[in-house]
Amino acid sequence: MKLDLHTLGPLVALVALVILGAVLNSAFLAPANITNVLARSAFIGLIAVGMTFVITAGGLDLSVGSMAAFLAGIAIIAMNAALPGLGSNWGTILLGMGVAVLGGIAAGYLNGALVTKARIEPFIVTLGTMGIFRSLVTWLADGGTLSLDYGLRTLYRPVYYGGIGWITWPIIVFAIVAVLGEWTMRHSRFGRHVEAIGSNDRVARYSAIDVNRMRLLTYVLLGVLVGLAVVLYVPRLGSASGSTGVLWELEAIAAVIIGGTALKGGRGRVWGTVVGVLILSLIDNILNLADLVSPYLNGAIQGVIIVLAVVLQREKRTVEER
Amino acid sequence: MTVLALDNVSKRFGPIKVLHGVDLALEPGEVHALIGENGAGKSTIMKILGGFLDPTSGQVLLDGQPVRFASGPEAEAQGIVVIHQEFNLAPDLTVAANVFLGREPGGWRLDHAAMRDATAALLKRLDTRIDPDARIRDLSVPDRQMVEIAKALSRKARVLIMDEPSAVLTHREVGSLYQQIDRLRAEGVAILYCSHRLEEVAHLADRITVLRDGRVVRQALRGELTEDGMATAMVGRELQDFYPPKGQPGDAPALEVRGLSVPGRVRDVSFTLRRGEVLGIAGLVGSGRTELAEGLVGLRPSQGEIRVEGRPVAIRSLRDAFAAGLAYLTEDRKEAGLLLDKGLRENLTLATLERFGTWRLDTRAEDAALDSATREFDIRAPRRDMPAGKLSGGNQQKLLLAKVMLPDPRIILIDEPTRGIDVGTKRQIYAFIRKLAAEGRSLIVISSEMTEVIGLADRVLVMREGRLAGELDGEDMTEDRIVRLAMGVTGEAA
Numbered sequence: 001m002k003l004d005l006h007t008l009g010p011l012v013a014l015v016a017l018v019i020l021g022a023v024l025n026s027a028f029l030a031p032a033n034i035t036n037v038l039a040r041s042a043f044i045g046l047i048a049v050g051m052t053f054v055i056t057a058g059g060l061d062l063s064v065g066s067m068a069a070f071l072a073g074i075a076i077i078a079m080n081a082a083l084p085g086l087g088s089n090w091g092t093i094l095l096g097m098g099v100a101v102l103g104g105i106a107a108g109y110l111n112g113a114l115v116t117k118a119r120i121e122p123f124i125v126t127l128g129t130m131g132i133f134r135s136l137v138t139w140l141a142d143g144g145t146l147s148l149d150y151g152l153r154t155l156y157r158p159v160y161y162g163g164i165g166w167i168t169w170p171i172i173v174f175a176i177v178a179v180l181g182e183w184t185m186r187h188s189r190f191g192r193h194v195e196a197i198g199s200n201d202r203v204a205r206y207s208a209i210d211v212n213r214m215r216l217l218t219y220v221l222l223g224v225l226v227g228l229a230v231v232l233y234v235p236r237l238g239s240a241s242g243s244t245g246v247l248w249e250l251e252a253i254a255a256v257i258i259g260g261t262a263l264k265g266g267r268g269r270v271w272g273t274v275v276g277v278l279i280l281s282l283i284d285n286i287l288n289l290a291d292l293v294s295p296y297l298n299g300a301i302q303g304v305i306i307v308l309a310v311v312l313q314r315e316k317r318t319v320e321e322r
Numbered sequence: 323m324t325v326l327a328l329d330n331v332s333k334r335f336g337p338i339k340v341l342h343g344v345d346l347a348l349e350p351g352e353v354h355a356l357i358g359e360n361g362a363g364k365s366t367i368m369k370i371l372g373g374f375l376d377p378t379s380g381q382v383l384l385d386g387q388p389v390r391f392a393s394g395p396e397a398e399a400q401g402i403v404v405i406h407q408e409f410n411l412a413p414d415l416t417v418a419a420n421v422f423l424g425r426e427p428g429g430w431r432l433d434h435a436a437m438r439d440a441t442a443a444l445l446k447r448l449d450t451r452i453d454p455d456a457r458i459r460d461l462s463v464p465d466r467q468m469v470e471i472a473k474a475l476s477r478k479a480r481v482l483i484m485d486e487p488s489a490v491l492t493h494r495e496v497g498s499l500y501q502q503i504d505r506l507r508a509e510g511v512a513i514l515y516c517s518h519r520l521e522e523v524a525h526l527a528d529r530i531t532v533l534r535d536g537r538v539v540r541q542a543l544r545g546e547l548t549e550d551g552m553a554t555a556m557v558g559r560e561l562q563d564f565y566p567p568k569g570q571p572g573d574a575p576a577l578e579v580r581g582l583s584v585p586g587r588v589r590d591v592s593f594t595l596r597r598g599e600v601l602g603i604a605g606l607v608g609s610g611r612t613e614l615a616e617g618l619v620g621l622r623p624s625q626g627e628i629r630v631e632g633r634p635v636a637i638r639s640l641r642d643a644f645a646a647g648l649a650y651l652t653e654d655r656k657e658a659g660l661l662l663d664k665g666l667r668e669n670l671t672l673a674t675l676e677r678f679g680t681w682r683l684d685t686r687a688e689d690a691a692l693d694s695a696t697r698e699f700d701i702r703a704p705r706r707d708m709p710a711g712k713l714s715g716g717n718q719q720k721l722l723l724a725k726v727m728l729p730d731p732r733i734i735l736i737d738e739p740t741r742g743i744d745v746g747t748k749r750q751i752y753a754f755i756r757k758l759a760a761e762g763r764s765l766i767v768i769s770s771e772m773t774e775v776i777g778l779a780d781r782v783l784v785m786r787e788g789r790l791a792g793e794l795d796g797e798d799m800t801e802d803r804i805v806r807l808a809m810g811v812t813g814e815a816a
Contacts, residue, residue, distance in 0.1 A: 187682050188683065189678075189679065193675070195664070196668070199663055202657055203658055203660060206652055208639070208643075266661075267663075
């Protein structure tokens with residue numbers, strides 16, 4: 001496989017950002033800061049890995065941020081409700097985790113079924129479910145905040161803050177999912193089918209691939225990963241509200257695009273997505289650590305990076321066609 | 323006097339030459355019919371006259387002066403109007419808006435009333451009851467064709483090029499179309515009329531040009547050619563050496579089809595394919611050939627009884643067809659056959675990926691499969707990781723054939739085996755098809771090229787309007803008889 005600047009572009013940008021960060025502030029490379037950046041990346045990162053599959057198959061999911069808030073809400077409600085019966089122990093927490101992941105499967109299935117069975121544009125389906133999930137969690141919280149019982153919160157806390165040495169659990173889970181995701185996209189039959197469907201779904205259908213089932217599976221996979229992100233997110237604050245996970249969907253899509261996955265589908269690059277997620281969180285981190293530019297301009301810089309990434313992709317294509 | 327003419331025009335697409343030194347002159351007040359088989363070069367001629375294509379060599383003459391149109395609209399500005407077979411109408415705009423698209427009267431504010439009145443007058447002249455305010459989306463196909471004709475009439479054409487305008491019209495609408503053609507002829511408009519309906523050509527045309535393989539083979543005035551003569555001129559050539567010798571099909575039935583219907587496309591088709599046989603299916607474009615094949619292999623919902631080697635099988639998906647030993651090679655290589663942006667390996671194994679693993683695809687086995695496929699089917703590619711879209715048409719077709727053959731099917735349906743590929747590769751593909759039959763496999767070859775069907779097949783089924791119009795074999799397999807069956811012309815020889 002030939003390595004060109006286009007493929008390596010995101011990686012080069014990431015390395016440049018790390019060097020820039022180290023030069024600007026000596027605290028940047030401290031383990032505490034690295035852990036913080038990586039752990040915060042894990043939520044978007046898990047979702048973005050799933051989003052890579054959905055986009056590669058020619059789909060889109062705008063609902064993931066709201067879905068995360070909704071899943072966090074029902075997980076907290078389930079744990080609080082089970083507390084009197086099960087007691088303040090890991091059984092209750094495992095129940096909450098199960099609710100989050102199963103809820104993710106159900107929510108992903110709903111999106112996927114509306115896209116494949118009811119044949120509605122993914123953009124419209126997930127724009128709809130985005131509003132539905134967001135409104136449901138706000139309603140469940142009665143406009144306020146759903147808080148996990150204090151005892152459970154103490155017990156659950158190490159799932160976000162603990163780990164092996166300074167490598168916390170979210171980092172470990174993200175790393176495992178990223179490696180499995182990259183493997184699946186590149187070496188498994190599922191990954192090959194997903195790329196084929198995104199490349200030309202008619203060719204896929206004429207090659208005896210069950211296009212609808214594969215598309216549905218990508219949404220379910222994304223739902224599972226949103227559930228997993230929620231499992232790691234709930235112990236961080238121990239609460240959920242109508243403003244949980246706002247704009248996560250756009251950050252996840254941005255990471256996928258920066259990583260070199262084509263928005264029109266057909267070519268997925270999970271490692272690129274991981275690099276994209278890291279680029280986005282490093283920009284945020286560096287702006288907070290250095291006084292160079294106001295952190296309020298974070299969004300503007302991320303926006304420039306997204307547009308730049310797409311422009312570089314396009315330039316590459318025209319060169320190929322010559 | 324000639325308005326628009328082609329002078330020694332040739333056209334090639336890449337390595338394929340589709341027109342050879344064509345001369346054609348359109349006179350004012352004359353209907354000039356252009357006839358020929360599918361692929362004879364009619365649409366290329368229309369596109370060159372209409373300004374959509376440039377000739378590779380030769381000239382287009384307008385009023386005796388050489389011209390070169392940069393685009394269709396530029397030709398239209400000179401009064402050369404094309405009525406396309408595929409409709410160029412904006413489906414969400416109204417009839418009136420479409421008729422005046424790009425030439426709307428009024429300044430900043432559109433003059434809706436003027437457009438509506440003018441459109442209504444045009445439609446009345448065509449004797450239709452289409453509402454100028456209706457949206458194209460809500461119109462039937464014949465009504466859309468009438469709108470297309472109205473749009474052309476509103477253009478004040480000097481030259482009108484019509485591509486099978488009557489193909490989708492009902493009897494009554496055809497009548498008013500003919501009236502309008504007579505009126506335009508009387509007004510001195512030069513009309514080029516392409517059609518497959520030979521009776522209509524005999525009725526309308528003042529002059530007839532017959533094309534075959536990109537060459538003008540006959541020009542005649544009204545009354546000089548009978549329908550029979552036209553059919554004979556369109557076909558008939560010696561090409562025995564081009565095709566491999568035919569084999570000896572067995573007697574055992576490989577595939578029996580009884581009463582197969584594809585809703586809206588194919589009705590009640592029954593036939594038997596024998597072991598080792600190459601069965602041709604001929605018919606005009608739109609006669610239901612492709613739909614029949616797609617219904618057989620589960621790509622379209624169909625009803626009917628299918629038996630493979632005597633056993634009844636239920637085929638509801640392409641998976642079921644594979645399991646029953648059937649395979650289908652699509653006519654649409656670029657949109658349904660190959661992933662043009664993926665490499666050769668990914669394309670070859672796409673339909674049979676389960677053989678190469680689930681969680682870890684065995685790329686070495688895939689490479690080995692590609693090695694043997696490139697050898698067996700002589701696929702010539704500089705690099706195997708190059709995108710399939712960069713291969714020549716012939717090599718794409720060979721790759722697609724290899725992909726279809728990978729599951730080792732016993733019954734292979736091939737739709738347009740040689741569309742858009744060069745002569746050398748055509749011969750290779752014919753040889754592959756014969757070889758597969760000699761191995762005891764059974765093949766169905768669907769083709770628009772009459773000579774291909776005759777040269778290749780042991781027996782031919784002819785389809786017309788979704789039904790089997792007839793079956794020919796041995797000495798009866800002539801182009802003349804196929805054309806008659808396909809077009810529904812009843813002559814003495816049929």
